[in-house]
Amino acid sequence: MTNQTPPLLNLLFVLNPVSGDIDKATLEQTITDYCTERGRTANFHHTTGDDDLENLRAKLAARTYDAVFAAGGDGTVSLVAEALLGQTTPLGILPLGSGNGLSKDLGVPQDTQEALQLIWRNEERVIDTLQVGGQFSAHLADLGFNALVVERFDKGDTRGPGAYIRIATQEYLSYEPATYRIETDLETWQGQAFMVTIANANTFGSNVVINPNSDLDDGQFEICLIEPFPAAAAPGILYRLYNSEFDESNYTRRLCCRTASISVPDAQEVLVQIDGEPQTLPSPVKITINPQSLRVLVPLPAKAK
Ligand SMILES: Nc1ncnc2c1ncn2[C@@H]1O[C@H](COP(=O)(O)OP(=O)(O)OP(=O)(O)O)[C@@H](O)[C@H]1O
Known part of the structure; x- marks a missing residue:
């Protein structure tokens, strides 16, 4: 099932600094410039590898975002997906990991500039998720x-x-x-x-x-x-x-x-x-x-x- 979304103006990007062995030194600026040029606001949250789910949930409880983008690999995507589970806020993906499996299944472009187009040209799909051993x-x-x-x-x-x-x-x-x-x-x-x-x-x-x-x-x-x-x-x-x-x-x-x-x-x-x-x-x-x-x-x- 897919639906056209209203404009996504206030965005959170969850950045994993180590995923995929990819240098992300200029990524925040690239995302900020891309969003500003299109009238969107980019906010950032960096994962640390410790208590990431609790920290992200606290951030999402404190403020509402129109979409939350995972900028990392499948582990980062899974982290953001779990934090958004059952909510109306959609997950976006900037594939920046070693493999990026879910982004490929969803047809998200693997090139960062192309994937960024999702902030203004997108539709929403509602998918199943699993619980494996809890x-x-x-x-x-x-x-x-x-x-x-x-x-x-x-x-x-x-x-x-x-x-x-x-x-x-x-x-x-x-x-x-x-x-x-x-x-x-x-x-x-x-x-x-x-x-x-x-x-x-x-x-x-x-x-x-x-x-x-x-x-x-x-x-x-x-x-x-x-x-x-x-x-x-x-x-x-x-x-x-x-x-x-x-x-x-x-x-x-x-x-x-x-x-x-x-x-x-x-x-x-x-x-x-x-x-x-x-x-x-x-x-x-x-x-x-x-x-x-x-x-x-x-x-x-x-x-x-
Ligand atoms: N700042 C950080 N320092 C060290 N490890 C981190 C940090 N942030 C997240 N992590 C760890 O990164 C892992 C998730 O990485 P992720 O899956 O996104 O990328 P990847 O493993 O390179 O790519 P893929 O899953 O696509 O193969 C988790 O184990 C998480 O704990």
Whole structure:
């Protein structure tokens, strides 16, 4: 569902200074100039990495904004989305992270100057979000291989896509898939998996399409399984993942559902990656949907610009 918005005049930009290893020294001035030229007011809030959700909520409680833009990667987008959950204020995205998955799913331009056009040419879309083990997720969460790589990435000194690929290659060589038990409102599946993705959206920031042809606003989500595969099958699986052919592989399956519970038999806790952030959660991990819970700004369709 999309709606034309009234002019957004008073804007808050939530800036993550470290995301994506991108220098943002001149970003505030660029945004301020762009907004001033178009009769908008730009306000700024910087994340610190500590108590960011509480601090942002306090800022939003103290003053009303017409829209709040996340200027960072998926973690920053998720932070702002959670602060705006269930409210009428829309989320805008300036993609400035390592991967920027949700912005790609929403068709937001990856170039900052082009993305800034969202402040005056936009429409609003209302999307679903998820609760994964009690934690908010606007985009994608997973257990298994990717969660492990994200945890190692998070502990490392280097950000950006190059560091992610280097760690993934190292971890793949020694990775042992776990057994998962997945109970949804419709079915039960148990078996070994290389990774288990809980998908509200379609595409990882790396452009891997883990959940093709699914909607962000259909009241349901998908659990996308990649089962253990021989090394010789890896290039074929990767090819399918980059070409929206997830269901065409012999090693993949998708469960579509409204609620789910995922456990690793005999494990008390599991490592879960949620919107790019690694977390250790008690097993089983329960997943529920927050239907139509977040307003997001998306570009106007091409013919309406
Ligand atoms: N000032 C800061 N100093 C250090 N870490 C910060 C700061 N502000 C936010 N963070 C941390 O940044 C992380 C979120 O980064 P974000 O996801 O936006 O960018 P990214 O990881 O580079 O990109 P992507 O998620 O697209 O791969 C969170 O872990 C958050 O705690």
